[in-house]
Each structure stands twice: as structure tokens, then as C-alpha cells.
Amino acid sequence: MKTTWLHIDPIDIFIPRGNRLFGGGVHGKVAMPPWPSLFSGALISRALADAGRLGDLDQPEKVEMVLEQVLGPNYGLAWLGLEAKGKTYLPLPADLIVVSETGTDKKRLCRIRPGPTNLSLYGIASSNLLGRPLVFEYLYRQKPISGFWMERKGWKDYLADLLPETDTLISDKELWQVDPRLGIALDRGSRTVAEGDIYTTDTLTLNKGVTFLVGFNSSSIPTEGLIRLGGDGRGAKITLADPSVTNELQEMGKPQGGWSGFRMILITPGLFPEGWIPPGVDPESFIWKINGLVAKCEAALVSRPEVISGWDLVRESPKPAFKMVPAGSVYWFSVVEGDTASLVSVWEKGLWEIGCNQEYKARQREGFGRVWFGAWNNKEV
Structure with a gap:
């Protein structure tokens, strides 16, 4: 199945809502990175509209058949990340920790790795269900720093079991900004303002030069135009990504033979x-x-x-x-x-x-x- 690589650029703000319900005194928080279903749903809806097949989805049991006719038998979202100035980024994996060195602004990247099977030899007790407890590879006590993503080069080193360089990291503040907004709910029947239903919610604005990068397994997915994306049905522009960037991602994370x-x-x-x-x-x-x-x-x-x-x-x-x-x-x-x-x-x-x-x-x-x-x-x- 061919993978189609797309840039998705929110036209204004972007609201990737999480799973928290709105209620009295509840502030709407956004989920970043967004759920992959947000992008796949938007792209699939647009593909169905282009094919004139939205009206065929009148029965749940027909959905899969119609989607395969429009998108192919093995369609689906395969990759989701961010691209900035020709570099691609994903959030850090859980076993890589960023800490700051004492008294400086310098950051250090550390690993969490499986330790020896029998930690009792080192005076450490564990109730771990698996064979090898995890050990933080750092000699000093420093508080971890969150909010970092890692560039493709760092991921390549990481997948080769090497410790990536800190220059492959980027702070989320360099990728997007959070913009709190005030909203007023609408009455569904009258389409007028619902009395007393005022709420606040976070929205996201991608920094200049930053875009979502999506890999979708289908040769029939739309590659230009607009889609409705995220909360409030905000618009986003889709364009084909540069092959010079995406070619490097085709084999990322692919297992190699001979590993012990x-x-x-x-x-x-x-x-x-x-x-x-x-x-x-x-x-x-x-x-x-x-x-x-x-x-x-x-x-x-x-x-x-x-x-x-x-x-x-x-x-x-x-x-x-x-x-x-x-x-x-x-x-x-x-x-x-x-x-x-x-x-x-x-x-x-x-x-x-x-x-x-x-x-x-x-x-x-x-x-x-x-x-x-x-x-x-x-x-x-």
C-alpha cells in the first residue's frame, strides 16, 4: 500500500480537545500530540465527500465496504508528527529523560534501561513482575524537564541503541503556543446563545514554519484543498509533503534481522x-x-x-x-x-x-x- 505524505496546516487556531467533559468551573484542555483519529477522520471525511459517497453511510454495517471502495483495502493513518524547517519531530519516548545540569542552562539527555536481573545483590528490593527492573542512568539527583520533542536524527540514534545528542531536542514552545479562549455555548434548537453557559478552553497556534506531517496508507486520499480539523470544525489546508523529507521516514523503526x-x-x-x-x-x-x-x-x-x-x-x-x-x-x-x-x-x-x-x-x-x-x-x- 502506498503511503501518501501530507502537510496539514491549521488556518487559524487549532483545538485538539482531549477527553475531559465540559462542566461548571472546568477549563477545556487540549491534547498534544493530538489523537491520530482526529486527522484520519478529517481526511477520510474529505475523501468520501470528494467521491460523493457520504450519503452511502446510512447503515453502520456498510461503512467498511464503502471506505475500502474509496480508499483501498489497507487504508489507515501510519505516521503523525511535526515538521519544522525541513526537520521532522516526535515526542520523546518514555525511556529518555531530559535533566538540567546544576547551576547552568545546559541540558543533559539520560536513559532509563533494564538493570541486572538480581538487584538484591546491590541492596535493592523490587516487586517487579518482569525479569529486569528499570534503572535510571544518572549519577545525580536532578528534576526531569518535560515538554521536549526529538528530531529524526536523534530518533535514528535512539533506535540504534545509542544516546542521542541534546542538539536533536526541541522545546514544545518552539513548535506551538497555547492560546486560552473564552466561548459561549449555543442552544441547539434556537441556535441562539445559551444563557449562563460561558466556558474557557485552550487552543493551539503552530509557530511560523511548523506544520503537522501525516503519513496515510492510501493512494486515493486528498492531497490539496481544505479539511475540517479539531474542535469547532476549524479549517486546515492540506498539501503534499516534500519527498526529500519523507523519504527518510519510510524505513524508520523497521525491525532488522539478527537482533538478540x-x-x-x-x-x-x-x-x-x-x-x-x-x-x-x-x-x-x-x-x-x-x-x-x-x-x-x-x-x-x-x-x-x-x-x-x-x-x-x-x-x-x-x-x-x-x-x-x-x-x-x-x-x-x-x-x-x-x-x-x-x-x-x-x-x-x-x-x-x-x-x-x-x-x-x-x-x-x-x-x-x-x-x-x-x-x-x-x-x-
Whole structure:
């Protein structure tokens, strides 16, 4: 399936709302990076409108057939990040921590890595379910600094099991600004102002030269014009991305053969039937069997789950809310037998075809569950 790479530029403000309900005294916060479903939904709606097929979605059971006729059998969002001045950025993975050096403005990038199997030899007790507890590789106590994204060059080093340079980092303040807004709710019946319903919400404005970069698996997706994007149906312009930039992303995170250990990194939130445990991994032995590969999960770094929902345009009702493993979560595996080249199918399609039911799989097209793989030296030191 061909991947079409697009720039998506909000014309004015952008409101990527999270999952918090509005209510008395509640301030509407935005989710950044946005859910992939926000972009896939906008692009798919535009493709259906261009094909004159929106009226065919009158019954839920016909949706998948119509979408495949318009977009192809394996359509779906495959990549979501930011581009600024020819460089592409993604949020930091959970095992990379930024700290500031004492008394200076200099920043240092540190790693969290699996430690020795038996930490009791070092006087450390652990109730870890997996084989190897995680250790923060830093000698001094410094408070971590949040709000950083990493450029493609840094990700390339990271996936090769190297510590990236700090010059590959960029602060989110260099990418976008948060703009609080005051709003007044409308009465749906009369289309007039609803008395007493005043609210505040955050909006985002991308800095000059910054744009969303989206990779979508379909050759029939629109490549120019406008789409409705995010809260309030704000407009955004779509254009084809420069191949000189996107060609470097085609093979990012692709598993290589011959690894004795590897990391699996979620680049979009993942919907897992067993909570934090990836689909296909046995919840008792933590063994993963796939395409002839047998690997054991030795460690995992999983952030607090996020609840993701949405609006079903066909059924005119909210989509089921699911707890998802956040993007950036990392899993470390040691190979028991087989070859890591067997993981290519997971890299291509995401963690969906290994045991997820149809209710979960409905989120596949929206871009959830996308993963990258990186090398890991699993020898204990």
C-alpha cells in the first residue's frame, strides 16, 4: 500500500480537545500530540465527500465496504508528527529523560534501561513482575524537564541503541503556543446563545514554519484543498509533503534481522486487551510468539493510561471510551528463538492482527497501535 505524505496546516487556531467533559468551573484542555483519529477522520471525511459517497453511510454495517471502495483495502493513518524547517519531530519516548545540569542552562539527555536481573545483590528490593527492573542512568539527583520533542536524527540514534545528542531536542514552545479562549455555548434548537453557559478552553497556534506531517496508507486520499480539523470544525489546508523529507521516514523503526534483544516503542497510543501487556504476549510467562519468533518481555516502561473516545458520525453517538497505553511507552524483549525480521508485519500494520477483537480493531484504521522497533543490547553488566 502506498503511503501518501501530507502537510496539514491549521488556518487559524487549532483545538485538539482531549477527553475531559465540559462542566461548571472546568477549563477545556487540549491534547498534544493530538489523537491520530482526529486527522484520519478529517481526511477520510474529505475523501468520501470528494467521491460523493457520504450519503452511502446510512447503515453502520456498510461503512467498511464503502471506505475500502474509496480508499483501498489497507487504508489507515501510519505516521503523525511535526515538521519544522525541513526537520521532522516526535515526542520523546518514555525511556529518555531530559535533566538540567546544576547551576547552568545546559541540558543533559539520560536513559532509563533494564538493570541486572538480581538487584538484591546491590541492596535493592523490587516487586517487579518482569525479569529486569528499570534503572535510571544518572549519577545525580536532578528534576526531569518535560515538554521536549526529538528530531529524526536523534530518533535514528535512539533506535540504534545509542544516546542521542541534546542538539536533536526541541522545546514544545518552539513548535506551538497555547492560546486560552473564552466561548459561549449555543442552544441547539434556537441556535441562539445559551444563557449562563460561558466556558474557557485552550487552543493551539503552530509557530511560523511548523506544520503537522501525516503519513496515510492510501493512494486515493486528498492531497490539496481544505479539511475540517479539531474542535469547532476549524479549517486546515492540506498539501503534499516534500519527498526529500519523507523519504527518510519510510524505513524508520523497521525491525532488522539478527537482533538478540529489541525494543518496541509505541508511536501512537495502543489499545491492548490485557491492559499494559501487548497483544499476543502471554500475561503469565510474558512470552511473545509471532511468525516463528519467540521472545520474552524483560522490562516495560508504561506511562499512565489515557482514555480515548470520539464521535461516531454514522451512528450519531459517542464512540466507546477505551483506556489506551500512551504513545512513547517502551517494551524490552530478549529473543528466545527465531529471527527479529519476523516483526516486519507488526511494524507495517501495528499491534492489531495478533489477537484483538473486531471492537478493538475498528481503531486500527484511525492510526492507533503503531509501533517502531529498535536494537537493544540485552547482555547484563
